[in-house]
Amino acid sequence: MGDNNSLLLDGGDTWQGSGTAYKTRDRDMVDAYNLLGVDIMTGHWEYTYLDTEALDNIKAFNGDFVAQNVKVKEEALFDGSPTFNEDSGHAFKPYIMKEINGTKVTVVGQSFPYTPIANPQCFIPDWTFGINDKDMQLIVNQMREQEKADVVVVLSHNGMDVELKMASHITGIDVILGGHTHDDMPAPTIVKNASGKTLAVLMVNLSG
Numbered sequence: 001m002g003d004n005n006s007l008l009l010d011g012g013d014t015w016q017g018s019g020t021a022y023k024t025r026d027r028d029m030v031d032a033y034n035l036l037g038v039d040i041m042t043g044h045w046e047y048t049y050l051d052t053e054a055l056d057n058i059k060a061f062n063g064d065f066v067a068q069n070v071k072v073k074e075e076a077l078f079d080g081s082p083t084f085n086e087d088s089g090h091a092f093k094p095y096i097m098k099e100i101n102g103t104k105v106t107v108v109g110q111s112f113p114y115t116p117i118a119n120p121q122c123f124i125p126d127w128t129f130g131i132n133d134k135d136m137q138l139i140v141n142q143m144r145e146q147e148k149a150d151v152v153v154v155l156s157h158n159g160m161d162v163e164l165k166m167a168s169h170i171t172g173i174d175v176i177l178g179g180h181t182h183d184d185m186p187a188p189t190i191v192k193n194a195s196g197k198t199l200a201v202l203m204v205n206l207s208g
Contacts, residue, residue: 010041011179044112066109068094069132076126106149110156140172167191167198
């Protein structure tokens with residue numbers, strides 16, 4: 001938000017759904033997000049258009065688009081498909097670290113893991129999704145041990161049932177800000193795991 005005191009996060013499903021979004025291929029929503037000052041987001045229906053259109057929209061977004069569980073297929077890498085990191089295969093930034101009032105806050109992105117099933121796979125033929133728990137744990141460990149993050153947040157579009165399962169067996173996450181499902185959740189759920197506790201919170205779905 002530019003005030004160095006807060007972050008405006010979005011869990012996805014907002015760059016679509018209207019006639020103007022369809023006509024502009026989501027660019028009107030990207031422009032709106034830039035005006036709103038959204039800092040960090042992940043996605044689901046943002047992948048409903050062609051992969052090239054999604055990449056153009058993310059490039060035009062002034063904030064950070066994060067998704068640790070979206071990777072470029074190996075054969076697509078050999079063919080020169082765009083990627084954030086050729087070594088890891090990540091299509092987008094897996095995480096971003098921000099310093100808020102002297103506190104190191106890491107936000108790890110988790111896009112909807114079943115996107116190729118829920119959305120036309122032919123639009124995103126070069127990308128794989130999935131929950132990718134092993135990679136998530138490695139990233140969280142790196143943020144804790146090497147980057148010395150004070151707070152680790154997972155910005156996720158898994159859906160509440162998957163968020164709760166993730167919180168129960170991945171250690172080192174402070175908060176999971178979840179999306180996708182529309183569960184009635186008046187208070188955070190505290191989930192115990194091997195190293196402590198994780199708060200799971202379902203964010204408001206702006207797209208309805």
